[in-house]
Amino acid sequence: MDFSTNPVLNREFYLQDTVVVAKEIIGQILLHETADGIIAGRIVESEAYINGDPANHAARGMTMRNRVMFGPPGHAYVYMIHTHWCLNAVTQPDGVAEAVLIRAVEPLEGIHLMIQSRRTDVFRNLCSGPGKLTKAFRIDRKHNGSDLVTGHLRIVEGQRIRNLVQTTRIGISQGVELPLRFYSAEHLKWVSKR
Template sequence: MSQYQLLETAFYQQPTLQLAKELLGCTLVKISTEGTTAGYIVETEAYRGPHDRAAHSYNNRRTKRTEIMFKEAGHVYTYVMHTHCLVNVVSGEVEQPEVVLIRAVEPCEGVELMVERRGAMALKNLTSGPGKLTKAMGITMEDYGRRFDESPLFIAKGVAPEEISVGPRIGIANSGEAKDYPWRFWITDNSFVSR
């Protein structure tokens, strides 16, 4: 872990759209009994809570699943969609349930372990989607409620991208006008961005 410099709690306390951009280039790290996996964050999506029809917390919906979204920024929000676990960074103020979904990472440590977990495939397909990266990195529902400024699942400093692209979020067709919000951010021309 010493090679990684954890981002401090204050990093997460910036506005959600800004955080979604600032996370690009940072390193997502998961330490497990099998080994350490890590990847540079190359794609994110912002979800702005109560007023965002695509957010789980739209209209301040508060359930057992969304409860962590109402806590301090920097918490881990994992949930299962179809059969995939997805990982989010809680953002916004306390009681202001907003998150940033980590959509894709570029592997930088533990690639063999990632391949073992996902099966043989082209490297660019290993972590190029929110369900792919959690499976490859061993991120599960057990990580729900943890903090990203503590081991075993944390975000560390990385390299700021030269150029960031912006567009609408993916897979939220039934969310009215929210489906068109330009709240997806990715490192321009990075080959690990989701398809």
Template sequence: MITNENSFQLLPESFYKQPTLTLAKQLIGKILVHETEEGLSSGVIVETEAYLGALDRAAHSYGYRRTKRTEIMYHQAGLIYTYQMHTHCLLNIVSGEVGEPEAVLIRAIEPYSGVDLMMQKRPVKNIQNLTSGPGKLTKALGITMQMYGKPIYKQPLYITEGARIDEIMTGLRIGISNTEEARDYPYRFWMAGNSYVSR
């Protein structure tokens, strides 16, 4: 179904220049790859969330809030927006037009290659708990805040072509209950029936 890791085909910069909601859906089934000194590990993206910037109360950039943390969101699509939540680093892809601070959160992946390496970085008894959440997947892949601002279409952290997904589910985002009307936006997307989806 998916080509082997020796023939990963990087998604070009132009892929990310899609409307944010479209991009969030298009990323389902693609492969997130991280090359490190220890080796290469990857996973199929099975869940994403879209954040529509200035008009979205759940977005860090709501109301055009521009801080040191959100600065990269104002730049071109395809750059990496990492931020710290508690002890976790979360991975987002900048989307939308320059000056419109939107992004897509990579929420869960299904391990694809380098699983042993991922288990070293994040030991778990149940493999389905390895990457079934945004903080879990970054820990397992060794993604840190150092990736902030780097392009997702170049090594060492990049996204490639993957499988065609026949059914993508749509629903409410998770963990944003204090964001008034934004908590009801159907901006979360996931691969139907996949056991690595966070919920």
């Protein structure tokens, strides 16, 4: 398995409606070329954060933290929650602050590196949550603003998912009723638990 030669998802992909991006990103491959080797996995769970959405970090305007959300599409917005980093893909044109949170990944390549980073060898716990997958993939604040189209951390073409489930989002206190979370029913084993 070597996903580093798969075609990368281009800039236009991230210019689509954010809910469409959140759906279509399921099944694609998150890939990180590190000095120690390639780490890759299939995205199986996502959430959309959109305009007019109270749970969007950018809902109350631009701050130092959320400024990359206002930048061009196809870049990584990485922020810390509690003690964990979370990875988002910025969508929409420059000036519009929307993003897709990547919540879970099925481990595919570089699993020994994931085990090393996560300090667990329980496969289904390696990447089944937003904080777990960033640790497994060695993603942190230095990736904030990095380009997911041209960089070492990128998203490449995977497979199309037929059995997509749409539900409400996890862990938020506002906008709880909005059905903006998506996961692949075929990959339930790798999806985070509520």
